[in-house]
Amino acid sequence: MHKSYGKLQVLRDVSVEFGTGKVVSIIGPNGAGKTTMSKCILGMVLPDSGDIQINGQSVLKKYAYRSQIGYMPQIGKYPENMKIRQVIEMIRDIRKKEKDVDEELIGLYALEEIYDKRMGALSGGTKQKVSAALAFMFNPPILILDEPTAGLDPIAAEILKAKILKEKKRGKLILITSHIMSEIEEVSDEVLCLVDGSIKFYESIVELKAHTQEDRLSRAVAKIMNEGYHP
Amino acid sequence: MNKIIKYVLLDIIKSKIIIAYTVFLLLLSIGLFNLGGSPDKGILSLLNLVLLTVPLISIVFATTHFYNSYEFIELMVAQPINRKKIFMSEYLGVAFSLSAAFIVGVGIPVIIFSSGLTGFYLVLTGVFITFIFVAMAFLASVITRDKAKGIGIALLLWFYFALIYDGIVLFILYAFSDYPLEYATLAMTALNPIDLGRIIVLLNLDVSALMGYTGALYKSIFGSVWGMATAFGLLLLWVLIPVLSSRRIFARRDL
Numbered sequence: 001m002h003k004s005y006g007k008l009q010v011l012r013d014v015s016v017e018f019g020t021g022k023v024v025s026i027i028g029p030n031g032a033g034k035t036t037m038s039k040c041i042l043g044m045v046l047p048d049s050g051d052i053q054i055n056g057q058s059v060l061k062k063y064a065y066r067s068q069i070g071y072m073p074q075i076g077k078y079p080e081n082m083k084i085r086q087v088i089e090m091i092r093d094i095r096k097k098e099k100d101v102d103e104e105l106i107g108l109y110a111l112e113e114i115y116d117k118r119m120g121a122l123s124g125g126t127k128q129k130v131s132a133a134l135a136f137m138f139n140p141p142i143l144i145l146d147e148p149t150a151g152l153d154p155i156a157a158e159i160l161k162a163k164i165l166k167e168k169k170r171g172k173l174i175l176i177t178s179h180i181m182s183e184i185e186e187v188s189d190e191v192l193c194l195v196d197g198s199i200k201f202y203e204s205i206v207e208l209k210a211h212t213q214e215d216r217l218s219r220a221v222a223k224i225m226n227e228g229y230h231p
Numbered sequence: 232m233n234k235i236i237k238y239v240l241l242d243i244i245k246s247k248i249i250i251a252y253t254v255f256l257l258l259l260s261i262g263l264f265n266l267g268g269s270p271d272k273g274i275l276s277l278l279n280l281v282l283l284t285v286p287l288i289s290i291v292f293a294t295t296h297f298y299n300s301y302e303f304i305e306l307m308v309a310q311p312i313n314r315k316k317i318f319m320s321e322y323l324g325v326a327f328s329l330s331a332a333f334i335v336g337v338g339i340p341v342i343i344f345s346s347g348l349t350g351f352y353l354v355l356t357g358v359f360i361t362f363i364f365v366a367m368a369f370l371a372s373v374i375t376r377d378k379a380k381g382i383g384i385a386l387l388l389w390f391y392f393a394l395i396y397d398g399i400v401l402f403i404l405y406a407f408s409d410y411p412l413e414y415a416t417l418a419m420t421a422l423n424p425i426d427l428g429r430i431i432v433l434l435n436l437d438v439s440a441l442m443g444y445t446g447a448l449y450k451s452i453f454g455s456v457w458g459m460a461t462a463f464g465l466l467l468l469w470v471l472i473p474v475l476s477s478r479r480i481f482a483r484r485d486l
Contacts (some may be wrong), residue, residue: 079242080302
């Protein structure tokens with residue numbers, strides 16, 4: 001697909017296919033098009049050209065497919081004068097048809113104890129917890145997490161990582177954008193690197209390390225970035 | 232869709248502006264009916280004030296509401312809901328609540344002091360004007376992401392329809408006063424919903440006799456059932472065109 005905002009080309013002929021049961025990390029410098037890519041998959045941003053398919057079906061200009069995607073935004077924005085309870089109940093009310101509800105994260109993050117706080121009064125990290133709980137709530141086969149652990153405290157981040165690995169085992173596809181290499185190394189199987197809107201490389205972590213003869217992901221990536229990519 | 236409208240309405244009621252608006256309209260109407268002496272005079276002064284304030288409040292309230300609900304809209308867009316539905320729920324939520332305020336604030340005093348066909352037309356016109364200016368507000372809001380710009384465009388639209396347009400019409404009438412302009416003025420009226428609303432109510436009052444040839448022509452055209460239906464049909468067009476075009480823009484826009 002292709003996307004530009006005015007003169008700025010954000011995505012240039014990005015073409016990629018993800019399998020199920022995997023955790024794929026999308027990395028790249030700031031402004032490389034990571035968030036734009038995930039927003040395109042969600043239909044929040046419409047690509048200029050190209051197609052996005054889920055299970056072989058184009059999702060452009062459709063909406064029902066979004067029940068299969070759980071999305072955790074980079075910065076969660078919520079109506080400020082609603083309480084946590086109201087937000088969660090509203091989403092559940094709107095998606096009443098879906099019976100399969102996963103409330104594990106609400107419990108693990110003890111959100112029920114602060115149910116009556118207004119969204120506007122929450123700290124960034126707590127908002128992230130709410131976003132995470134909402135993303136996992138309807139058991140979607142695809143999860144898109146945009147910098148999930150940025151802003152979370154270490155314990156909350158650990159809970160989230162454990163949850164990611166658990167859902168992976170259940171055969172879900174999980175896309176994560178992140179800058180924290182150690183974390184990526186912990187949870188993901190594959191790394192997709194975007195630079196200036198095009199794919200620099202897309203490989204499994206094992207292959208990456210073998211190529212570059214480095215035993216740490218951060219070094220491997222740095223090496224490729226500095227020397228250019230030679231597969 | 233009903234569910235989303237429900238949440239939009241809950242949000243609006245919480246802000247209390249709508250209650251203040253209702254009280255303002257109530258005080259205005261009761262005051263004017265008590266001042267004017269005859270109910271017809273009351274309706275006439277009410278008409279002039281309503282046609283000035285209702286568009287202004289509708290357009291400003293709807294624009295700020297749209298920008299303030301951006302978070303809500305973003306949350307909804309990530310859910311499996313059609314974008315057009317989200318947009319229409321926002322529109323209907325705002326238009327319904329402002330219309331309800333108008334019906335309570337102006338409708339009840341009209342029934343008490345001057346119930347009749349003219350009063351009914353006044354209320355109906357006010358509701359239409361509300362829907363039209365909320366639609367224009369939404370059009371201004373989807374054109375630009377910048378809140379200040381959006382409110383600026385909205386105010387400009389109000390300024391144009393409420394004040395500038397009449398100036399232009401008067402200028403044309405004055406400049407071409409040697410020519411028969413009856414049908415031209417008729418067409419110019421149709422191009423401004425506020426003027427259209429004014430004519431609809433005025434023609435049901437006795438003052439239309441004072442409007443000369445044009446008034447007589449209007450009376451012969453709008454006086455019939457068909458004429459009235461056409462006038463309200465035009466108002467309906469004024470609702471639909473901005474609503475549908477802004478819905479289209481919203482459905483194809485990046486969020």
